[in-house]
């Protein structure tokens with residue numbers, strides 16, 4: 001490992017997976033695959049109707065299993081030839097990993113896993129993935145396993161390690177996020193004053209309240225990310 005390599009942190013959101021066929025929800029009037037977020041993505045919803053919430057995430061898992069990484073995901077892998085690259089994703093899909101990225105930190109959980117409702121450190125792979133989490137699949141305390149997802153209103157345990165990565169970065173690439181969901185949206189403010197920050201999103205130029213340093217690139221991840229990567233490979 002070359003210690004002199006520059007450090008790149010990628011902060012990715014649902015938009016990077018949009019061209020792989022996985023819907024974002026801010027682009028569809030606050031609904032996610034026709035469900036209201038309050039009905040399927042909160043701890044209250046899980047307590048009220050576990051079958052609905054678990055069924056919803058089983059559908060998301062089935063959709064993720066059918067999806068393939070797109071050129072936005074794969075271009076980021078190439079950067080590892082010349083940079084120390086860390087990906088911090090809000091996404092619960094595994095498309096960065098399947099594209100081949102080596103260091104991926106999931107802020108909002110991982111759709112391939114299930115978690116105990118009693119012990120948050122008791123996290124297991126869903127096996128077989130195709131079946132999803134079954135009702136009656138119990139943890140060692142005899143309670144139903146839940147999806148390993150950070151619901152709205154819950155703490156984000158990986159936010160501190162993510163902030164540390166951003167503090168150390170020379171370059172921050174923000175890709176496909178509306179910058180609406182906190183604390184993830186605040187991560188860019190941990191960047192050093194001399195760090196370069198790029199924001200790639202079709203709506204990048206209409207984003208409000210961004211740091212003056214942020215260079216906005218209005219475009220889709222599938223084309224704008226490979227272009228950005230070409231530029232960074234030349235500069236390295």
Ligand code: NAD
Nearest residue numbers: 013014015024025026090091092093108176177178220221
């Ligand atoms: P978001 O806040 O990240 O907003 C989506 C963003 O993607 C918008 O700014 C939109 O302009 C942009 N976008 C749309 N098409 C794009 C493209 N082709 N290329 C680049 N950018 C594009 O995401 P959200 O949908 O509001 O979701 C917030 C949370 O919901 C996430 O943090 C995540 O936990 C969960 N979520 C995850 C997934 C996933 O895992 N793929 C999908 C939807 C929602």
